[in-house]
Amino acid sequence: MSIALKGVMQSTVTPLKDDFSPDLPTFEKLVEFHVRTGAAAIAWPHHKAESLNLTIAERKRFAEVAVKVTAGRVPVSIHVSALAVEDTMELARHAQKIGADAILAITPYFWNPSPAALYDYFVRLGTSIDLPLIAYNSPSYLSGVEITGELTRRLIERLPNFIGIKEASFDSEKFLEISRVALALRPHFAMIAGVEFLLPSVPLGGAGSYSSAGAICPNLCTQLYDACVAGDWPRARELQYKLARLWDLFRDQYPSSLKGGMVAMGRPVGPTRGPLPTATPERRTYIRAQLEELGILDTEPHGW
């Protein structure tokens, strides 16, 4: 049942046609690109893939393509969180049916559930399937609702398939409170940084990251991970600082800026669905100039 999650895992964006409809042929090319350029795993659809702006039916179709194209070369996890918990349950069952390797779920949206309700939610989800479960902690986006060390302990004790956390608090104390509990109980538990904050997380026992910039600069992401694992901290700092500049560039109007940057890299993936904006031509020009200044255009793959 279990899978090993380690390294830079690519959470792909969702390609859309100019009329905002799903662009599945481009999605196939994108998944293939990530696998070919060293993704340790494929993860779809995180929020950068506009998960909440896709219908449940669309999410199922994309998930099927992700599993089919990856074809077992690396693990595929499916993010199943939806506004309604019943939709989440359905997406989890679907992920299992199509042969995904794991599911990922954030704490429920909007309702600010109590710690007891959070526990019940993850237990219900985790026991509804046989797949490994990765929980997703992002308190700053969810009114402070968070996965604590105590909740992690209880879930590990209850769920044999609870194998990791996407940790997106980006906070030393929160990360460490979860990791010191989780790794003591389950030594192979995967603490995965929400974006490429590998420099502060790997030395705390972090297993890797879900990538934000991998569609632009997969080489840079992999080099950072390798430097951290090798303990080459001066090199890791240099690379992390560079990636931080890219993260600043992309988190402004995320993920439309990322999609805009992909145009400059010869991998256009179309617009972004509302209410998120689509990168304007001026914004794309600015992003291209920044990528050029950072040397990305010369050091990273162009095209598919």
Place this chain on the structure above:
Amino acid sequence: MPTLKPGLVHTPVTPFNADRRIDFDTYGKLLEFHLRHGAQALALPMHAGESVSLGDGEQQALLKFAIGQIKGRVPLIAHVSDSGTGIAATRARRAEETGAAAVVATTPYYWTPPPAMVLEHFAQIGAAVRIPFYVFYTPQEMGGTKLGTDLILKLIQRLDNFAGVIDSSLDWQSMINIISNAQRVRPSFQLISGTEYMISGGAIGATGMFSSLAGIAPKLVGELYALCRKEQYDKARPAQEAVAALRQVVKKTGIAGLKGAMRAVERDCGQPRPPLDALGNGDYERLAAALAAMPALAGEPKGW
């Protein structure tokens, strides 16, 4: 520009007598304890030293006493924060005259001024002295007031003596952004970890650490700091996890917990001043039992 590399900075509590006056006899013993147990600098009175509960005259008396006690054996960093810009600037000037090696200030208490006035607040405090000036960034304690990298860069332009940021945000994005951008314009700019979460801080580039827990476990804190400065993060993890566990035990009851822990290691510094609560019925016994159950504290000094 004046320079200071503070290293491991102990931040002592402020002892009070039963009648709530500063207990200078005990304070003298406490400062000697810190000096004998690894303090490379002292910062006082920080929030752990109940600065906000000390009147202006008391802060001045405390500083004067400490300077006289330390006699130049290590640098003393004076904490000068206040609500009013003019009050804080005057306190900074007086600290320099008294013999402080540097001053540190956080965002104003209570007020939530616009960013331009936060910049002005810091600029006036820093301009009041010639010794190094540090900004103390602790948003969780300060009503969530955030400091952006833009403000830091503007402050660098305004102040030759702006030496660095003491970070208690624990926020990886913020730390990486600030240090990577600030060092591009001022290579000597320092990031100092404001708490004992030194592994992530050190990996990001912190070259110093403030510690209130050094009053309880100076050996453990010293070991953590020394390993992190050598960038031996794998070896530092047991110490980091033990210090984090200690912090969680103490933090449940805040400053009263910190002082309760001091009592448990036979360095009684009295109770906190109102409006902070003293430990409630049974709290001290639970705290002392929790500390006694921590194997990592077994080798720590008891008494003065």
